[in-house]
C-alpha cells in the first residue's frame with residue numbers, strides 16, 4: 001500500500017480505543033503493517049476489524065499488560081514473528097489513578113508509576129535489540145501537557161499529582177533515550193497531547209462541561225484522537241528524519257497561553273485605558289528614529 005509509511009512496520013500500544021485506535025487506523029491507511037496490543041480484548045479486536053475493513057494490515061496481542069516485563073518481551077516476540085523486525089514503536093498506552101497528594105494511596109501512586117513510566121521503560125528497553133539488528137528505528141513516547149504546565153486540569157484542580165510527575169518523566173526519559181540510542185540510528189521523541197476527547201476523558205468533559213476546557217485554549221474546540229494521530233504520523237515518518245529528543249505539544253494552545261486561553265476582552269479594555277500612562281512611563285530618548 002502506498003503512503004507516508006509504505007513498507008514500514010509499526011508497533012502501537014493501547015490500540016483498543018482513543019488515540020491508539022486512531023493511530024492504528026491512520027498508520028495502516030498510510031501503508032504500515034501495524035502490530036497493536038491492549039489490556040482490553042474486545043475493543044482491540046474491533047480496532048483490528050476496522051483497520052482490515054479499510055484495507056489495512058494489523059495484528060494485535062491481547063490481553064497484554066505492558067507493566068509486566070514478561071508480557072512486554074512476549075509482545076516484542078509476537079511482533080517480530082508476525083511481520084519481522086519493526087521500524088516504529090509508538091508507546092501510546094498508559095493509565096493513572098488521580099487524587100490530590102494527601103489523599104493518594106501508595107497503591108495508586110505505584111499504579112501510576114507502573115502504567116505510565118515502568119511500561120515505557122520496559123518497552124524502550126526491550127525494543128532496542130530489534131532496532132540494533134535492523135540498523136535503526138523510531139520511538140515515539142506519549143507524554144502530556146500535564147507534565148509541562150499547571151495542574152493539567154481546568155481551574156488547576158490538584159487531582160493529577162502522580163500523573164503530572166510521570167508525564168514530566170516521559171519527556172525526560174525520551175530526551176535521555178534520544179542521546180543514549182543515537183549511536184544506533186534510533187530517533188526518540190515524545191508527544192504531549194492537551195485535552196483530547198477519548199474514552200479516558202469523556203466523563204471529565206461530561207462532568208465539567210466543554211467550556212471548562214475550551215476556555216483554556218487558543219483554538220476553541222476539544223482535541224480529537226485524529227489530531228494526535230496526525231502529529232504522531234509526522235514524528236514517526238521519514239518527514240521527521242532530522243527530529244530527535246524533542247517533545248511536540250499538540251494542545252490547541254493550552255501551554256502557549258499558560259492555560260488562560262484567548263485574551264479576555266474585559267481585561268484587555270482596562271489595559272487599553274491605561275496604555276497612555278504605560279507609554280509615558282517609558283524612558284525618553286529610547287524611541288526608534
Ligand SMILES: NC(=O)c1ccc[n+]([C@@H]2O[C@H](COP(=O)([O-])OP(=O)(O)OC[C@H]3O[C@@H](n4cnc5c(N)ncnc54)[C@H](O)[C@@H]3O)[C@@H](O)[C@H]2O)c1
Nearest residue numbers: 014016018019039065066093094142144193195196198200
Ligand atoms: N485524552 C487526553 O486528553 C490525553 C491528554 C494527554 C495525554 N494523553 C495520553 O495519551 C495516551 C492515550 O490516551 P487516551 O486518551 O487515548 O486513553 P485511553 O484510555 O482511551 O486509551 C489508552 C489505552 O491504553 C490501554 N492501557 C492502559 N494501560 C495499559 C497496560 N498496562 N497495558 C496495556 N494496555 C494498557 C488502555 O486499556 C486503553 O485502551 C495516554 O498515554 C494518555 O496519558 C491523553
